[in-house]
Amino acid sequence: MCCHSISVSRPKRVTFWRLSISNPIERKLRQFVIFSDEERRVLDAFSGEGTCTYAAREDIEQEGKRLNDIKVILEGWACRYKLLADGRRQIISFLLPGDVCEFYVDIVHELDHSVAALTPASVARIKSASLNSAMGQHPRLAQAFIWERVVTAAIQREWTINLGQRSAFERVAHLLCELFVRLQGIGLVQNRRCELPLTQADLADATGLSAIHVNRTLQELRRQDLITLGGKELYVSKLNSLEDAAGFNGNYLHIKYIND
Amino acid sequence: MCCHSISVSRPKRVTFWRLSISNPIERKLRQFVIFSDEERRVLDAFSGEGTCTYAAREDIEQEGKRLNDIKVILEGWACRYKLLADGRRQIISFLLPGDVCEFYVDIVHELDHSVAALTPASVARIKSASLNSAMGQHPRLAQAFIWERVVTAAIQREWTINLGQRSAFERVAHLLCELFVRLQGIGLVQNRRCELPLTQADLADATGLSAIHVNRTLQELRRQDLITLGGKELYVSKLNSLEDAAGFNGNYLHIKYIND
DNA sequence: CGTCAAGTTGAAACAGGTCAAATACCGTGG
């Protein structure tokens, strides 16, 4: 099912190399903690427990269905969402590589919302028991995972503010800032450029606007030279300007160490 | 500073009696776990570590200020909020008796938002170390506190949906449903009646509406006989009807056992 | 009984939604 299977003479070295470059879980968590080699090995083992892949738009978890393992996005984008009775959809948050679908599967047996892949995605399935034992044996890993919970909660609060107080223009700008900074944190921004594999309808459901108004708002952002967006790629030449337009302050992301 | 100080011949008995009736922390957590006498004693000890009181409108925590102990509301209402540069205020959530201001003070050294009392409030200050050791020694307490985190997160997600997708009418109705059910869970609803010590401006800042529109919306809710509200008291004769009007489904509160 | 905050009302303005139609884009199969 998984990946670290190239048989070589110096497995440790290879493992280290792989981890530091390509383990999305570590890539995410090291924004907060710098890991020892031992800790990285433990993190790497998680992906080995089983990986599954999803097509774009496919559900990863469905509201009300039983939860089993802890799922962590390794590759691709996903979102939490909830449908209302009449079909309205709110996207509750975006999940990027390294993000955890649901942490406390021992306590929460079924999710109160759904999670869907937005792009083709690969997802690690971690047994709750192995995560617990890893956290028990490695306090810094435990810290890192708690930090991930803390940041997730802070993001959700910031979305509350975004939807409650900000204008359409600020909202879209703020969301783009957040995604840009989060992607930066996991090393997915290069030359001020990142993938943005969202449709305008997705942005609309995330910002509580209509797709048409998102369209006009994006045009305004382009007109003001704050973003360049097209072909699923976002380019932000002056992040500061975009942040100012959005009223964005990244403190709530609690990033300590920056990747790259 | 605290409360369980009446000296009597059978302290244990008295403690039990006090706890089951009046410890807000237990009152909240037993919506998920039914505690043993021993566990209740541990919970009770928390309030003994120190209590402070706040006037209405006073800040309990301020954005950016250093966090020390874990604060738990014992009495009164509070809210998390954040101010934008131009003075707009978004209320991010309401804190009721038993609710925790910030859990992970070891990791989050300063809050990214503020917390203010809405009524005169009394707050327990718990040392992080004693909470940790209590959770270590009593797995069911640990579970209960994790459940509290899970529900807090779920509420925040539901607010995202409320602000993103629902009309003013649904939003206000939904918020009232949520508060009513949460108050019910901690035994603060009697005869379908509860305190609602919020101004219309507070409701406005929580729902992302203008105070004036909240006013008109409340009138509409009254006109449709869904609520009776006045003198800081809310009466909901048919909770089902209000829930229907709001599109409210209380599953996200993950309540297992009902108080009263 | 006066003062200040909270609630209520009406009228006008506006941000953003809806509807409908046109255009661009993209992967697929011929």
Next chain:
DNA sequence: CCACGGTATTTGACCTGTTTCAACTTGACG
């Protein structure tokens, strides 16, 4: 490689829920 069909984006015109402003009323409290 091109034609095709479906999806995503763009545009314009019109509509409506909500905000804003300004004034008035009520209520709570010293």
